[in-house]
Amino acid sequence: MRRKTLTLIFGLIFTSLSLSCVYGQARTPRHLIKKTIKIGKYDRTYHLFVPKGVSKNRDLPLVFVLHGGGGTGLRMERWLGFTALARKDKFIAVYPDGIGKNWNDGRETNRSRAHRENIDDLAFVKEMVDEISRTYNVDENRIFATGPSNGGFFSNFVAAQMSDTFAAIAPVIGGIADPFYKRFDPSEPVSVFFIQGTADPLVPYNGGTVARNRGKLISTDRAIGLWNKANGTNKRPVRGDLPDTNRRDGCKVETYTWKNGRNQTEVVLYKAVGGGHTWPGASQYAPKFLIGGVCRDFDATKAVWEFFKSHPKIERKPVARK
Template sequence: MPAPAYAFGAVRPKRWAVALALILGVVGVVHAGDPSGAVRADPTACTGARLLPTGTTAHAMQHDGQVRSYLLHVPPGYDATQRTSVVAMFHGLGGTPAKILAASGMNSLADREDFIVVAPLARGAISQWDFRTPPGDVRSDAHFTRALVAEVRSRGCIDGSRIYAAGFSNGSALVLALACDAESPFAAYGAVSGPYMAPDCARAKPASIAYFHGMRDKRVPYEGAETVIGPMPSVDDTVAQWVAHDRCPAVGATTTAIGALRHLSWRGCADGSAISVHVLRDEGHRWPGSQIDASSVMWEFFQSVEG
């Protein structure tokens, strides 16, 4: 692992120019080099309104012969004709979509920042994500996640280049497994308290990851241990693997320490990817919200990286 060191001039247009600009803004833009004068469609607009109910609503879908459920949170500012970002949220072992939304505050952040949140429910009497089965297996949760993203894209006006995954604990391990999927639909990943890298990650493209872990976490210890979801590696070893996978240069590494928070960051990695790791000395096994607002930091990270 590379050693981290932690206008335009204003012109008052005439009325006819203003009218022309408004017309072009509605119908599109004529390509100057196209002799046919064809009008280019607005790339941020959807063909036809994709209406969605605002607020949090419950939904179900069929996958691999099973009914899978999820919550969909749509911000009040959602425009059914303009492509919108999506964050997929994955709860921890025994959790629910409602609990991870409440713990993370991601739905409130979505209302402020105008993005959609989709939070699925894992299978089992004690809900658990299967993060070890490869995505090529239709029974895997990685395969289900692909179908879930396709479902949401078919329902709403979604920007396919700005779909992100975030998860906690067991859900964090799934998110990092998704980053190893060569056909992943996600542009970046946010993970809390669940370090992981799938053994078959070589074919996956470089992944932009924001990771958070508390040093007082006893359920998934920072140093790695046998846990209720199986053996989990140490945070340092996992970060080193992701830094190598993303081909991050040592010159792009920085370390910042502020009180009980240590931030390690790698920029300039392959294909514009980046890795950001927040180590919280006094935090246990929970979604960070006091020392650092993990949801807001994740969202800022998502916006800063290339998909």
């Protein structure tokens, strides 16, 4: 009986994720461009926002926004607000779609089609970068990725294996998969901005099983340690706190910054103490008793973009191994 109850609960969670911003999702909004590319036997789709009023000689940053499990690129576009920032600050925003609404992010699980069929999502990302760069003026030193949950896992996964491409990533409520960490070996330093809630019931801060039998992850601290070692940052972080601007949300944000990585990289953690499986500053997409609460002390979308703006690739050379 307990197992059936838990299964129902997690089913409701992922249904909530899937229904988030669902209305009108089948139509491509006028401000977006829909693209389809062939990867192996699969037709892969993504939506693209390209800002207007930009000089033809200007190279633009490229930001991948990767949906969570059960989501789509269009739902992320409607939910998180990156398009408004892209229009204002002139960057290209990409909203790709995973096979079966999931990314193959290095976890061992049969709960999603992407994992069961071992979908080559890495090839999909590489082809998107190539296709977009052939069509538009992309700044090769300002290619970034972010996303919540499964999208956060995949941000770590893709950056570790395409570190020559990505300048920085921002995984939100998503970590590094176990056993993928065993082959974690980026060839170049990548700046990383982790946003994790300590009261996340689906992606536990201290590692373990994801959302009941959806694979495993290592702890947040261990994931940070992997990136710090790869980047060669200072061993001790600079510690701080964000202002507790909303005292009703049950959340306070501790900040940790590991500086002086190779090629001026940094690793940053926003530790949302009391935060749940949510995107800070966004909507409460499911009841608190299922996913925890939303941290209201900062807007994660704006924070992620500010981090990306200040962390381009400085020098394109391999990490020196000790």
